[in-house]
Amino acid sequence: MKILVVEDEESLAQVISESLVIEGYSVEAADTFVSAMQKLLANDYDCILLDIMLPGGSGLDLLRELKSLGKSDNVIIISAKDSVDDRVTGLDLGADDYLPKPFHMAELTARVKSVIRRTAMPDSHLIVVGNVSLAPEGRTLSVNGQSLAVNRKEFDILAYLIANRNRLVNKASLAEHVWGDRIDQSDDFEFIYSQMKNLRKKLKDNGADLEIQAVYGIGYKLVQA
Amino acid sequence: MNLLNHTLKYLAFALLGIISVWAVIFYVNMLDEVYDSLDDGLDNYKMLIIEKAHADPATLRKTEFAEGNYEIREIDPGRAKHMKDVHKDTLMYMPYEQDMEPVRILTTSFHIDDKYYELKIISSMVEEDDLIEDLLYALIWLYVALVVSILVVNNLLLRKIWKPFYHLVGQLKSFRLGRNQQLNPAATNVKEFKVLNESVAALVQHALDTYNSQKQFIENASHELQTPVAISINRLELLVEKSGMTEADLETVGNVIQTLERLSRLNKSLLLLSKIENRQFEKAEPVSINSVVADLKEEFADFAAYKLVAVNVAGDASVDVIMQKDLTVIMISNLLKNAIVHNHTNGFVQLLLSENSLSIANSGANAPLDGQRIFQRFHKSAAGNSHTGLGLAIVKAIADLYGFKVTYAFDGRHIMHIDFRMQQDN
Incomplete structure (x- = not known):
């Protein structure tokens, strides 16, 4: 799986690349409008992370070019300009998703995986890890083929952790993803714990071979037992 | 006390001084003119009486003023030689007023043949105390009339003239930075008000510019801070994933991440605050x-x-x-x-x-x-x-x-x- 990161801020491009490489993707980076255009014309990518403000031009123009080539549906716009207009224009031009900067890497990973899953395997509606399978559209969960009832938040937590399996997921990132970013300053996210406890108990009671580990003081990590 | 009445206060004192000084000078000059005129009249009488005495010796027998205004007495030649014309004020009993009244008297001498006579001519005079009293009342009325008319003119005319000023002050009173207000100074032809309007407009514009650029600066600064903070958090997360850290190390890194998250939230709030204040959320x-x-x-x-x-x-x-x-x-x-x-x-x-x-x-x-x-x-x-x-x-x-x-x-x-x-x- 090949991913192109079009981002002019070098350190951010680096962090994104490193994080995606850990996920097993092969990552290329472009830091100007021209180099991005060259790479896009020469190669096919499974996912493109596109910054809007680039030296030499606008990411939206790149998007227009991609759209005319019929290749705009695996683009995630990453932009600090989180204005409504940019978002609407970007999505109108066929971009799949819009992620305002700054973002957590776990959030990016989840979005990238979602884009790749939809474009590479449009017929597969299930995410299967070990004996657990997740249906994102129906928001249902089953373990060993047995359906398991979870509430919306438990489902969101699990989906997010599964998207970032074997990776450390920061509490703040998890809270923001599941509860929304308005919950942000609430007592260091201790409240996550009760939902997490319920989810763990349900997984364990139903014999799921997934384990959610707490990483002391930082967050959680989902591993296959 | 407003400016109009404030000026009036000083003007009233100044007028009082000016009118007093003017009154003294006027009085002295007028009196001088009156004396001059009386003395000229007396000199004229003197001529006429002397001519009459030459023509009609009976005149020389009028030794009392009585109903007339002169008396003639014979004097010895030695004394007459040293006499000069003397005009002076004196008091004389006036039966009509039943009081001593001031009169102007001319004492002179003349001779007919070898006989020398002393001639005294009187003329009734202005009563100075009455004159001063009249003048004083006139001046008080003048003063009052002046002050009242200035007051009226001030309040009617000047109020109108000062309108641009009060208009501007009214606008400044309600002016607050950050409320997107514009000053609308009243049109005026008065140079001072024009200068004032222009200066205030320039000052306000400068303040607005500075305020806006400060706000913009805060917004830009928070904006620029976002990515480095986020990257630092991301790097720390990657660090934790890579290396086998002890629990104590993890706690330390966790604390740093939490602190950075706090910084990031603070920054986000600041950015939001400046966006609100910069009115970047328009779509209601x-x-x-x-x-x-x-x-x-x-x-x-x-x-x-x-x-x-x-x-x-x-x-x-x-x-x-x-x-x-x-x-x-x-x-x-x-x-x-x-x-x-x-x-x-x-x-x-x-x-x-x-x-x-x-x-x-x-x-x-x-x-x-x-x-x-x-x-x-x-x-x-x-x-x-x-x-x-x-x-x-x-x-x-x-x-x-x-x-x-x-x-x-x-x-x-x-x-x-x-x-x-x-x-x-x-």
């Missing part, structure tokens, strides 16, 4: 406060449950406002979050929807907060470093943007009240 739409409240109650349910705080919504009024949806949510969620955070175990939060208003009451510390200062930036009433101190400042900024009124009250419960009616003074 009809928003139902009822549904925002319901959504937020749901959103904060886990958090409230964790804190063991019961949140309930009361009131069946339907509250609708026209404002930017995100800002509505931010405003109410900040208040709700505060109400949950600054609470105690088994406490409560009561949201009450009534006509055009929402109040959020919560249990908590048993003492009122400083209602003035809590809305200031970085005012922290409670301990706890995870709060940015900007939550209520943001609420206030949003309320100000739309002219809503947010107030705090304490009745055992801490009550935040939002009045969604547009306030007049904003």
Whole structure:
């Protein structure tokens, strides 16, 4: 799986690349409008992370070019300009998703995986890890083929952790993803714990071979037992 | 005392001085002229009487004034030789006035043949005390008339002339930085007012420019800070994943991440605050406060449950406002979050929807907060470093943007009240 990161801020491009490489993707980076255009014309990518403000031009123009080539549906716009207009224009031009900067890497990973899953395997509606399978559209969960009832938040937590399996997921990132970013300053996210406890108990009671580990003081990590 | 009457005060003193000095000079000059004229008259009489005496010797026998205005007495030649014409004032009994009255008298001498005579001619004179009295009254009336007419002219004419000034002052009085106001000075042909208008306009423009560039600077600075902070957090996360750290190391890194998260939240709040103040949320739409409240109650349910705080919504009024949806949510969620955070175990939060208003009451510390200062930036009433101190400042900024009124009250419960009616003074 090949991913192109079009981002002019070098350190951010680096962090994104490193994080995606850990996920097993092969990552290329472009830091100007021209180099991005060259790479896009020469190669096919499974996912493109596109910054809007680039030296030499606008990411939206790149998007227009991609759209005319019929290749705009695996683009995630990453932009600090989180204005409504940019978002609407970007999505109108066929971009799949819009992620305002700054973002957590776990959030990016989840979005990238979602884009790749939809474009590479449009017929597969299930995410299967070990004996657990997740249906994102129906928001249902089953373990060993047995359906398991979870509430919306438990489902969101699990989906997010599964998207970032074997990776450390920061509490703040998890809270923001599941509860929304308005919950942000609430007592260091201790409240996550009760939902997490319920989810763990349900997984364990139903014999799921997934384990959610707490990483002391930082967050959680989902591993296959 | 306003400027008009202030000038009048000085003018009144000045006029008093000028008129007094003028009166003295006028009086002296007038009297001088009167004497001059009287003396000329007496000299003329003298000539006529001497001529008459030459023609009619009977005249020489008029030795008393009686009904006439002269007397003639014979004197010895030795004395007559040394006599000169003398004009002087003297007093004489006037039967009509039954009083001694001032008269002007000319004493002179002449000779007919070898005989020498002394001639005294009188002329009735101005009564100086009467003159002074008349003059004084006239001057008092003049003074009063002047002061009154100046007062009237000031108040009618000058008030009109000073209109551009008062117009400008009126506008400056209500001028506040950050409210997007423009000064509209009145058109004027008076040079001073023109200069004043131009100077004030330039000053205001400069202040606005500086203020706006400061605001822009804050926004840009917070914006620029976002990515480095986020990258630092990301790098630390990658570091934790890569290396086999001890638990103590993890705790340290975790603390650093938490601190950076706090910095990031603070920065985000600052950015939001400056965006609100820079009016970058323009698109207003009809928003139902009822549904925002319901959504937020749901959103904060886990958090409230964790804190063991019961949140309930009361009131069946339907509250609708026209404002930017995100800002509505931010405003109410900040208040709700505060109400949950600054609470105690088994406490409560009561949201009450009534006509055009929402109040959020919560249990908590048993003492009122400083209602003035809590809305200031970085005012922290409670301990706890995870709060940015900007939550209520943001609420206030949003309320100000739309002219809503947010107030705090304490009745055992801490009550935040939002009045969604547009306030007049904003």
